[in-house]
């Protein structure tokens with residue numbers, strides 16, 4: 001071998017030659033014209049270099065099993081670098097940089113997606129054959145997951161990718177046997193939103209065993225009516241464990257405690273990928289969005305709407321609300337109608353929780369949100385004023401009673417009630433009347449669930465656990481004439497329930513009372529309870545006589561709900577503070593407020609300012625929404641519509657009351673109406689609470705696509721009622737539709753309740769066992 005030596009006496013080629021040569025040092029020295037020490041030096045370095053090359057420690061901060069996982073995701077899903085980066089940041093390493101991920105892919109030889117496609121020619125052939133990709137043609141494959149420290153086994157990952165949308169389904173299974181492959185296929189068929197039509201797999205014994213062997217996968221395909229197509233398996237594609245890069249996982253601290261944890265990560269990954277990663281190959285749509293498009297054009301290919309897929313693996317574990325039953329997922333809403341992801345339509349007969357006064361999807365409000373979003377969503381009130389809050393305050397003052405001219409914004413009903421309590425209390429405190437800290441309210445009542453508001457609320461199930469935390473404020477009976485606590489009849493009763501306020505004030509000592517808090521028309525706890533006409537005159541008189549404030553909780557009744565903008569207008573009540581929420585932003589944004597007088601604010605502000613407030617008080621976006629909602633309410637004359645439609649609704653409900661024996665009372669004002677359900681209309685005996693009659697009716701209505709709102713009117717314990725309170729934009733034909741649906745639901749509920757009665761009678765006859773209750 002001849003080398004031309006120029007400036008340097010050894011070149012990389014000579015060094016390489018030295019490193020690889022088996023010749024002796026003197027022989028090489030002679031051959032290359034070098035000294036023996038030079039040859040010895042390069043031979044030594046070459047050995048060291050090889051060693052280095054073999055075991056160069058990785059500078060990545062990924063643990064080996066994280067690396068293996070990333071490589072597997074790349075291999076199996078062929079995600080682009082940026083898509084993969086999003087997944088890695090979300091689930092594996094939030095601080096991962098694009099370049100470090102790129103380096104990792106290079107190191108593991110998976111940096112070119114084209115190289116990862118198994119047998120590209122065959123692949124293209126198969127793809128051409130099924131060019132008209134429609135949902136239901138899925139490629140299935142299987143890999144072994146990395147072994148986790150302390151675990152002896154390796155789980156097997158089965159994955160299926162829908163060719164039309166990239167939608168991914170995966171499961172980690174105990175082993176890579178044909179039985180497990182078949183079980184995976186069955187789960188896939190259940191879990192996919194579309195009908196499974198064709199499956200593409202590598203031609204491996206797992207999916208297609210030898211003739212004489214049992215073929216569970218083939219049997220499953222047959223049973224499910226799925227065509228099975230194979231492509232030749234490459235060695236690399238075969239049943240190999242994931243590579244254990246740069247040492248064994250056992251010798252390194254593992255980032256996964258168990259294979260279950262890996263499985264969870266992979267499921268979470270699949271969720272993010274399906275729902276949040278727009279794919280270049282799908283025209284920048286996520287797999288679920290792409291499927292939704294297919295659903296529009298080919299609904300016949302689907303078993304259910306793609307939007308109905310579980311939003312997140314184990315999602316029900318994370319959210320906890322009172323309700324126990326599974327609920328549909330909302331997909332859209334317009335006017336008085338709502339749709340779930342299955343495409344089922346609901347008539348919103350209760351405006352959510354009596355919130356959505358202006359109806360759903362109002363274009364003007366949507367435009368107002370867009371306008372405001374171009375300016376700012378948030379500016380903190382001690383640093384900036386904002387136009388929407390100033391303007392909404394002005395609008396509220398303009399439309400409310402002349403003496404109510406100061407506004408304080410909050411984000412919801414409970415906050416509004418608590419703010420009302422605190423402004424009253426601080427007024428008296430600032431005036432040196434520190435003994436005035438008690439607030440009288442009614443039984444039953446609902447004023448919210450935070451601790452202060454709960455001290456005014458009377459709805460036992462919500463209070464019992466919190467009794468020691470909540471002030472024991474004095475209560476008087478609500479004017480529940482249908483179940484008069486004094487066993488009297490209006491008008492002979494001379495409104496003893498109203499005069500109970502005076503009695504309580506005197507018992508407690510007038511100097512200890514700050515205010516009386518009351519819903520003008522009772523809402524959730526009393527079911528649209530309208531007081532007798534004289535009621536508020538008496539209440540107003542007592543409050544004035546003893547110098548206590550009158551606080552009206554118009555959280556539910558405000559903004560047109562009862563046929564006037566504010567319910568106090570019905571009786572000309574002059575409140576000192578009015579608490580507002582719900583209809584104020586009609587569900588388009590969280591918002592609440594109190595309206596009060598100059599006198600109160602002056603005393604509070606003059607001496608140090610209102611020692612109260614929340615981060616979102618006067619939020620610009622919330623107030624921009626409130627402004628537009630109020631304009632819609634006034635310009636579209638929604639209180640007037642509520643008055644007209646409310647009368648039609650009440651007439652219809654009374655008709656149903658006459659038809660269905662278990663409707664004890666129909667009551668309400670404007671579009672805040674309710675039906676009270678009774679076991680015996682003569683005695684007014686309520687249903688046994690465990691029969692959950694109001695919930696049963698609500699569920700039956702729900703099944704027929706009607707939303708109503710169930711509660712109980714005997715302190716939350718008995719006395720089932722449902723609120724019927726559609727958005728104030730409702731039209732006469734829609735009221736008819738509502739009543740028709742309600743009628744059907746009432747008929748079915750009657751059947752169900754009768755069946756419960758029969759069972760109870762039979763059980764009584766045969767022994768002391770109670771009837772099967774209807775539980776939610």
Ligand SMILES: Cc1ncc(COP(=O)(O)O)c(C=O)c1O
Pocket residue numbers: 353412413414415417446447448449519523524553554555556581582
């Ligand atoms: C009269 C009344 N006050 C207060 C509240 C509490 O409002 P939020 O649930 O927004 O805290 C409600 C809620 O239903 C209500 O009806």
